[in-house]
Amino acid sequence: MRIVFAAYEYTKEFNHPVKWLERISAFTGILSALAKTNEVHSIQQINFEGSHNLEGVDYHFKQYNEVALRFFPHKLNLYLKNLKPDVIIIQGLHCPLRVIQLRLILGSKVKIILQHRAEKPFRGYKKVFQQLADRCVNAYLFGSIALGMEWVKFENLKTAGKIYEVAGLSSRFYPIEKKIAKQHIDVSRNPIYLWVGRLNENKNPLTVVDAFLRFTELNPNAQLYMGYQTTELLSEIEKRLINQPNGKNVVLVGNIEHNDLLYWFNAADFLISGSYYEGGGTVISEAMSAGCVPIVTAIPSFKMLTNNGDCGFLYQAGNTDELLKILISTQHLNLPEEREKCLAFFKAHLSFDAIGNKIQEIALAL
Known part of the structure; x- marks a missing residue:
């Protein structure tokens, strides 16, 4: 053909x-x-x-x-x-x-x-x-x-x-040893949560930051790294971090070169998204191809990418309380098992x- x-x-x-x-x-x-x-x-x-x-x-x-x-x-x-x-x-x-x-x-x-x-x-x-x-x-x-x-x-x-x-x-990414990935990007905290995307209204980073700051009150070791290509809501995020005692638990990385995302997705335990609308979800696929577990909004494209939430977690866009509950639940998750589930689904359906x-x-x- x-x-x-x-x-x-x-x-x-x-x-x-x-x-x-x-x-x-x-x-x-x-x-x-x-x-x-x-x-x-x-x-x-x-x-x-x-x-x-x-x-x-x-x-x-x-x-x-x-x-x-x-x-x-x-x-x-x-x-x-x-x-x-x-x-x-x-x-x-x-x-x-x-x-x-x-x-x-x-x-x-x-x-x-x-x-x-x-x-x-x-x-x-x-x-x-x-x-x-x-x-x-x-x-x-x-x-x-x-x-x-x-x-x-x-x-x-x-x-x-x-x-x-x-x-x-x-995605052309693949799993590598977490220790090597962390060394490459110079991070050591555990657990690691990751955000990758534009800082605009549709991507909704404010809900993610608000929920995560509340989460760090319960788990002060948790770290959120935020990589972004645009800065529309950066000042709003910075205000939130300055006014919070756990603001240091959110690290504003800035722009991440695409090739370096291989290491970020392998170093991170979870990828968080707050999007209201997406036609696809390349970042979600890339994360799952490295075994990074998605915590994403329950929009149609993300439901498909996560097998309707069977891989990772789904929450309603804009719902800070629901996202917080999921973040709390990740503390008790069998992470190796969830990671393997994401890798298997990616290979079978998203590769x-x-x-x-x-x-x-x-x-x-x-």
């Missing part, structure tokens, strides 16, 4: 193909898994033109006009057709007019799959375009069935019959091979 991946996007900040593919390695690993039993191509649009083969996948680096990509991507659609694909997987549900044009060029034989990338259903007149594009699409890949059902509820998609539950990204196999099964059934 010949599978082609594409997106109607151009990232001009990158001009080196290898560095770009390293940046999106949580995605390219899925393509590599598919390439073990299929012919796989991927169209990438950065400030470079050429080709590159990585792990059996043919990457085509093209440069098309940005305005044309947004409205009338005829050249890209024609290029996709000329690759003679059996299946085309387009990233995102936010480009319905371009998908309609793609179907008109391809005809009816080629299967078109759209992969959800955290976008929400259009409202108003734009909603009509998604309804029209729905007639041109054979399947949708969502991070959870519940996320897809929101699109059916708002009538952007006609039925649930085309919706499939597939993780959009995975590159697991995701690739699922996409292949879906494509063959269309």
Whole structure:
């Protein structure tokens, strides 16, 4: 089966193909898994033109006009057709007019799959375009069935019959000895809780900090390390820490290089998230791939990633009391057993091979 991946996007900040593919390695690993039993191509649009083969996948680096990509991507659609694909997987549900044009060029034989990338259903007149594009699409890949059902509820998609539950990204991390991981990042406290994400309203770090500060009153040895890429709520967090006697139990690490996350996820016992909405959850997958136990909000994508809370813990977003109860319960947890449960579930359902196999099964059934 010949599978082609594409997106109607151009990232001009990158001009080196290898560095770009390293940046999106949580995605390219899925393509590599598919390439073990299929012919796989991927169209990438950065400030470079050429080709590159990585792990059996043919990457085509093209440069098309940005305005044309947004409205009338005829050249890209024609290029996709000329690759003679059996299946085309387009990233995102936010480009319905371009998908309609793609179907008109391809005809009816080629299967078109759209992969959800955290976008929400259009409202108003734009909603009509998604309804029209729905007639041109054979399947949708969502991070959870519940996320897809929101699109059916708002009538952007006609039925649930085309919706499939597939993780959009995975992880190249793996377990290493905890002692080595701690030495690498120079931490020694036990237990260690970790936060990784933007400090914005949606990620909701304030609930996490508030619950953790209350937890340290009961367990003064507990330590929360916070890695973050943006600082929207940093001043609010700092105020909370200054005014609390246990404020030193929360360490504001700042930006953590992605490669160093391997050591952080292996050093930490638990990863905490406070998100109100996520289309996926790459950080959760990365943590679980290293055996770090997730404590996350009960949103659809996180329910899928944790097997509905069977791996780790779920709590209602914004509920400080509920999170505190979970933190208290972690003191009595059989951590090695929970760690192994997370690793096993990741391998079976969230790894590159697991995701690739699922996409292949879906494509063959269309």
